[in-house]
Amino acid sequence: VRGKATVDDAVLDELEEVLVSSDIGVKTTVTIIRHIQERVAKDRYLNTKELHALIRDEIARLLHQRPRATAGNSFESTPHVILVVGVNGVGKTTTVGKLAHRYRQAGCSVVIGAADTFRAAAIEQLEIWARRAGASLIKQRHGSDPASVAFDTVQSALARSTDVVIIDTAGRLHTRTNLMDELAKIKRVIDRQLKGAPHEVLLVLDASIGQNAVHQAAQFTRSVDVTGLVITKLDGTAKGGIIIGISNDLEIPVQYIGVGERVEDLQVFDAQRFVAALSI
Amino acid sequence: NLTAKLEGAFKRLSGQGRINEVNIAQTMGEVRRALLEADVNYQVARSFTNRIKDKALGTEVLRSVVPGQMLVKIVYDELVMLLGGASKGIKHSTRPPTVILVAGLQGSGKTTFCGKLALHLKQEGRAPLLAAADVYRPAAVDQLRTLAAEVDVPVYALADDTGAVIQDAPRVATEAVAAARKNARDVVIIDTAGRLHVDATMMAEVADIKQRAKPSEILFVVDSMTGQDAVNTAREFNNKLNFDGVVLTKLDGDARGGAALSIRSVVKKPIKFASTGEKLSQLMPFHPDRMARRILG
Numbered sequence A: 001v002r003g004k005a006t007v008d009d010a011v012l013d014e015l016e017e018v019l020v021s022s023d024i025g026v027k028t029t030v031t032i033i034r035h036i037q038e039r040v041a042k043d044r045y046l047n048t049k050e051l052h053a054l055i056r057d058e059i060a061r062l063l064h065q066r067p068r069a070t071a072g073n074s075f076e077s078t079p080h081v082i083l084v085v086g087v088n089g090v091g092k093t094t095t096v097g098k099l100a101h102r103y104r105q106a107g108c109s110v111v112i113g114a115a116d117t118f119r120a121a122a123i124e125q126l127e128i129w130a131r132r133a134g135a136s137l138i139k140q141r142h143g144s145d146p147a148s149v150a151f152d153t154v155q156s157a158l159a160r161s162t163d164v165v166i167i168d169t170a171g172r173l174h175t176r177t178n179l180m181d182e183l184a185k186i187k188r189v190i191d192r193q194l195k196g197a198p199h200e201v202l203l204v205l206d207a208s209i210g211q212n213a214v215h216q217a218a219q220f221t222r223s224v225d226v227t228g229l230v231i232t233k234l235d236g237t238a239k240g241g242i243i244i245g246i247s248n249d250l251e252i253p254v255q256y257i258g259v260g261e262r263v264e265d266l267q268v269f270d271a272q273r274f275v276a277a278l279s280i
Numbered sequence B: 001n002l003t004a005k006l007e008g009a010f011k012r013l014s015g016q017g018r019i020n021e022v023n024i025a026q027t028m029g030e031v032r033r034a035l036l037e038a039d040v041n042y043q044v045a046r047s048f049t050n051r052i053k054d055k056a057l058g059t060e061v062l063r064s065v066v067p068g069q070m071l072v073k074i075v076y077d078e079l080v081m082l083l084g085g086a087s088k089g090i091k092h093s094t095r096p097p098t099v100i101l102v103a104g105l106q107g108s109g110k111t112t113f114c115g116k117l118a119l120h121l122k123q124e125g126r127a128p129l130l131a132a133a134d135v136y137r138p139a140a141v142d143q144l145r146t147l148a149a150e151v152d153v154p155v156y157a158l159a160d161d162t163g164a165v166i167q168d169a170p171r172v173a174t175e176a177v178a179a180a181r182k183n184a185r186d187v188v189i190i191d192t193a194g195r196l197h198v199d200a201t202m203m204a205e206v207a208d209i210k211q212r213a214k215p216s217e218i219l220f221v222v223d224s225m226t227g228q229d230a231v232n233t234a235r236e237f238n239n240k241l242n243f244d245g246v247v248l249t250k251l252d253g254d255a256r257g258g259a260a261l262s263i264r265s266v267v268k269k270p271i272k273f274a275s276t277g278e279k280l281s282q283l284m285p286f287h288p289d290r291m292a293r294r295i296l297g
């Protein structure tokens, strides 16, 4: 029988470095390496190139959560309501603009809800994105109740038979209980208004975030039952490895990736391409 | 916590007997793991742990009845030493106005920090002027104007007669400095667009702003939840700008903040400020001892 059945310590060290340096995290790295060791014990491997292929395959397996149907123009029910959430500065507002543009390109009518009524010039920022995407915008005055804006937006969509509703929310740290409660309330209001809505709750994560993303994902899921992940700023050098453990442990698919600051810089998540970019 | 893990490791290794040099080397894995879980860069964690091992071997750890606790103290002291030191304040210019350039990646908290810094300098008795040199992000100028109004600080921005932002960041910066001189404002804080260190055009732009506005202080703003990539961005920005200090933001969250150690080890520039919330009043000087405790969890 050709090939090795165990991986030398030196090679294991090198593997650990590559995986951890991609922000995959110690816990998930240990899991991946253990699975690799079990596999080579059974099937053996010939060289480092083959070993790396096994690792990429193992990571792809962890990203097995199939994305839900994304930005097409057929929905189980309309309006299709999407709530966009996440901590401060990760790229929610920009992603809302990109998503609106994508749905518009697919031939859908889109209304955006400016439910970040808190941050300086958040509404003005979103107004520009709505115009760029060709979507209408529902807003209220700065400082108003975000749940009320969400309500108005869904109301407008129902009245005008709009296909897609995308609601932008204020950045909030998952450690702020009152802000997480506010988010839960926004979701409740939408659900009471339209059975089954919001149909998607997208948690936006910045590719350069480290292990804190795990806590963010756990907390946001607890508050508003996240249905999909968006990882932004993958046009930088950060690998975004945090999504591997999060997606696998919380069983949440990665829906989209952000690869720039222009309206067209949004791609549907492709696990193979993502794994290839990890340079393993 | 790390102390308990190390105590447990020492007990297992020495079987309740005397610990030896080999035991100390064996527990370094636990220390390294704790640092990696705190987002310290892989290579920085490795060299840091090697330094700790050498220190531990030369000390009382071998003779201590609580070797785990002693080892954690060594790690803590080393972290405090590495994170701290060097000047904390703004380097003011001998010939006013002092020009402060604020740069960093997208979403790190620069614009908010500019507002905070303006308030902080005002409270020190100075007369700051904010320069709106982010000419790309939708409503960036509006955002800066809103924050500036909150703290009653003037803003210099350029718009054409249709109200559209004039997309010439170096021009905004240099004209703001001239305007400050003319209007007796003694500090100019330049807010810039978020940019990637791998975006050659944008890195050239910020280098150009530096060259023409001649800041006496350049601050690199970093999100405290940044992971392994922190060293890459810090190194690149430092190569391009040779910044004077670092600002860590969003420290009101629960990120361990290992990026602070990574950045400090790689560029050797001081961490000057800590942003601890969304309000403009939530700005503090950086405390290395608090950061060390946070990294150790």
Ligand SMILES: Nc1nc2c(ncn2[C@@H]2O[C@H](COP(=O)(O)OP(=O)(O)OP(=O)(O)O)[C@@H](O)[C@H]2O)c(=O)[nH]1
Pocket: A086, A087, A088, A089, A090, A091, A092, A093, A094, A095, A116, A119, A122, A169, A170, A171, A172, A232, A233, A234, A235, A236, A257, A258, A259, A260, A261, A265, B106, B107, B137, B194, B196
């Ligand atoms: N390079 C790059 N920048 C991005 C990407 N997505 C967003 N950004 C930038 O990140 C910064 C923050 O984006 P926002 O959309 O304002 O983020 P946010 O989550 O809405 O921020 P808050 O509402 O303040 O919490 C902006 O400068 C965006 O242009 C991306 O995929 N790549």
Ligand SMILES: Nc1nc2c(ncn2[C@@H]2O[C@H](COP(=O)(O)OP(=O)(O)OP(=O)(O)O)[C@@H](O)[C@H]2O)c(=O)[nH]1
Pocket: A088, A089, A119, A171, A173, B104, B105, B106, B107, B108, B109, B110, B111, B112, B113, B134, B137, B140, B192, B193, B194, B195, B249, B250, B251, B252, B253, B275, B276, B277, B278
């Ligand atoms: N919780 C918390 N939020 C912060 C802190 N500093 C800034 N923020 C928030 O982080 C988000 C991004 O802040 P900005 O000031 O717009 O960041 P920026 O670096 O100017 O972003 P770009 O110009 O797009 O690169 C906003 O929602 C801020 O309110 C902080 O210390 N704590």
Ligand SMILES: [Mg+2]
Pocket: A092, A093, A094, A116, A122, A169, A170, A171
């Ligand atoms: Mg936003």
Ligand SMILES: [Mg+2]
Pocket: B110, B111, B112, B134, B137, B140, B192, B193, B194
């Ligand atoms: Mg900004």
